[in-house]
Amino acid sequence: MTTFTALIVGGGIGGLALAHGLRRAGIPADVYERTHERTDWLQGYRIHISPAGARALHHCLPAPNWQAFLEAAAPGGSFGFLTDHATDLLALDEAEINTPGAAEPDRHYGIGRIPLRAALLDGLDDSLHLGKTFTHYTLDGDRVTAHFDDGTSATADLLIGADGANSRVRAQLLPHAHRAETGVITVAGRNPEPAALPEVLRTRANIVIPRGPGSLFTAPEAGQIIWGFSDAVRHLPSDVTKMDGPALQHLVATRIAGWSPAFRTLIADSDPATVNAFHVKSANPVAPWPTTRVTLLGDAIHNMTPMAGIGANTALRDAALLSRLLAEDAGLAAVQRYESEMLEYGFEAVRRSLRNARQSATSTHLSRAFFRTTLRATAALPPLRHAMARSLGR
Numbered sequence: 126m127t128t129f130t131a132l133i134v135g136g137g138i139g140g141l142a143l144a145h146g147l148r149r150a151g152i153p154a155d156v157y158e159r160t161h162e163r164t165d166w167l168q169g170y171r172i173h174i175s176p177a178g179a180r181a182l183h184h185c186l187p188a189p190n191w192q193a194f195l196e197a198a199a200p201g202g203s204f205g206f207l208t209d210h211a212t213d214l215l216a217l218d219e220a221e222i223n224t225p226g227a228a229e230p231d232r233h234y235g236i237g238r239i240p241l242r243a244a245l246l247d248g249l250d251d252s253l254h255l256g257k258t259f260t261h262y263t264l265d266g267d268r269v270t271a272h273f274d275d276g277t278s279a280t281a282d283l284l285i286g287a288d289g290a291n292s293r294v295r296a297q298l299l300p301h302a303h304r305a306e307t308g309v310i311t312v313a314g315r316n317p318e319p320a321a322l323p324e325v326l327r328t329r330a331n332i333v334i335p336r337g338p339g340s341l342f343t344a345p346e347a348g349q350i351i352w353g354f355s356d357a358v359r360h361l362p363s364d365v366t367k368m369d370g371p372a373l374q375h376l377v378a379t380r381i382a383g384w385s386p387a388f389r390t391l392i393a394d395s396d397p398a399t400v401n402a403f404h405v406k407s408a409n410p411v412a413p414w415p416t417t418r419v420t421l422l423g424d425a426i427h428n429m430t431p432m433a434g435i436g437a438n439t440a441l442r443d444a445a446l447l448s449r450l451l452a453e454d455a456g457l458a459a460v461q462r463y464e465s466e467m468l469e470y471g472f473e474a475v476r477r478s479l480r481n482a483r484q485s486a487t488s489t490h491l492s493r494a495f496f497r498t499t500l501r502a503t504a505a506l507p508p509l510r511h512a513m514a515r516s517l518g519r
C-alpha cells in the first residue's frame with residue numbers, strides 16, 4: 126500500500142501546525158516556505174490564543190512542542206472597553222477570562238509571534254524547506270505538483286495552500302475569490318516608553334469606544350504599547366495610506382483631540398518609524414467548490430480583519446480538523462468534509478470580525494450610545510460578563 130503524502134505551501138502559524146498534525150496522523154508532510162531563515166518572521170505582534178486555538182495546537186503538536194508553547198506563552202491577561210476619558214465601560218480580569226482550574230488546552234494565552242513560531246518549528250527540520258516561493262501547481266492524475274520560483278518542484282497526493290492572505294494557491298484554485306476593502310482604515314503604531322501612561326494601558330488590552338466616530342485598540346507588548354486607531358475611510362484624507370509617521374500621528378491627534386490626555390500622549394510619544402496606515406480587508410464569502418487535490422487553510426481562504434483576534438485561532442482549528450479527518454481516512458472524501466466544515470466556521474469568523482471592524486468605525490452617535498450602554502449593562506450583570514468572557518477569541 127502506498128502512503129498518502131501532503132505538501133504544505135506556507136510555513137506560517139497554520140501551515141506549521143498542520144505539518145505536525147499530519148505527521149502525528151502518520152501522513153508525511155513537507156512544508157515549503159518562501160522566507161529564508163527560521164527567524165525571518167519578524168512581525169512582532171503578540172497573538173491571543175483562545176481555548177479553541179489552544180485545543181487545536183494541543184491536538185497537532187507533539188508533547189515537547191506543546192511544552193515549549195506553554196513555556197513561552199503568558200496567561201491570556203485582562204481586557205477592557207474604555208470611554209474616551211479612560212474610564213471603564215466593561216473590564217474582564219484574568220480570573221474571569223481564564224476559569225481557575227481549567228485544563229491547559231482550555232485556557233487563553235498571549236504569545237509573541239517569534240516564540241510561537243519557534244515552538245512550531247522545533248522537530249520539523251527534515252521536512253521544512255525554506256527559501257521556496259511557490260509559483261503555481263499542476264495536477265496530473267491523482268498527484269499534484271507544486272512549482273517554485275527557483276525552478277524546483279515537489280509532488281504529493283495533496284497540496285494545502287497555507288500561504289496567507291495573498292495566497293497564490295487560492296489565486297489559481299479559486300480565481301474568483303477575493304479580499305475586499307471593508308471601508309475601514311487603521312493607523313497603527315508602537316509606544317516604546319509607556320512608563321508615563323496610566324496603569325490600565327500598561328497592564329491590559331483595551332478598546333476605547335468614544336461617543337463620536339473612530340475607536341482605539343491598545344495592548345501592552347514586551348514593555349511597549351501597541352495601538353491602532355480605526356475609522357471610516359470617508360473620515361480620513363484620501364492619501365492617508367501614503368502619509369509618513371509624524372503626519373499620521375498628527376492626524377490621529379486631531380481625531381482624538383477631545384479624549385483623555387493619556388491617549389494623546391500614547392500617540393504623540395510613539396516611535397514615528399512604527400506608525401503606518403492600512404486598509405482593513407476581509408475575504409468575500411466563498412461557495413463550496415468541487416474538491417480536488419488542492420485545498421486551502423487559514424488566511425489563504427478565510428482572511429479576516431484583526432478586529433476579533435481570531436484569524437490565527439481559526440487557522441489552527443483548520444489544521445487540527447484536517448489532520449483529524451485525514452487520520453481517519455486519508456483521501457479526498459476527508460478533504461471534502463474538511464472544506465465543508467471549514468467554510469462554515471471560517472466564514473462565520475469572517476463575518477464576526479467584519480462586524481467588529483464596522484463597529485470600530487461607526488459614526489452615528491445613536492449606535493455608539495447603544496453600544497456603550499450594552500457594555501455597561503454587561504459589566505453590571507454577572508451572567509452577561511461570563512458570556513462575554515467565554516466568547517473572547519472563540
Ligand SMILES: Cc1cc2nc3c(=O)[nH]c(=O)nc-3n(C[C@H](O)[C@H](O)[C@H](O)COP(=O)(O)OP(=O)(O)OC[C@H]3O[C@@H](n4cnc5c(N)ncnc54)[C@H](O)[C@@H]3O)c2cc1C
Nearest residue numbers: 135137138139159173259288289423424434435436437438
Ligand atoms: C495586527 C494583527 C494582530 C492579530 N492578532 C491576532 C490574535 O491576537 N489572535 C488571532 O487569532 N489572530 C490574530 N491575527 C491574525 C493572524 O495573524 C492570522 O490570521 C494568522 O497569521 C494566519 O495564519 P496563516 O498560517 O493562515 O497565515 P500566515 O501566518 O500569514 O502564514 C503564511 C505563510 O505563507 C508564506 N508564504 C506566502 N506566500 C508564499 C509563497 N508564494 N510561497 C511560499 N510561502 C509563502 C508566508 O511567508 C507565511 O510564512 C492578527 C493579525 C494582525 C494583522
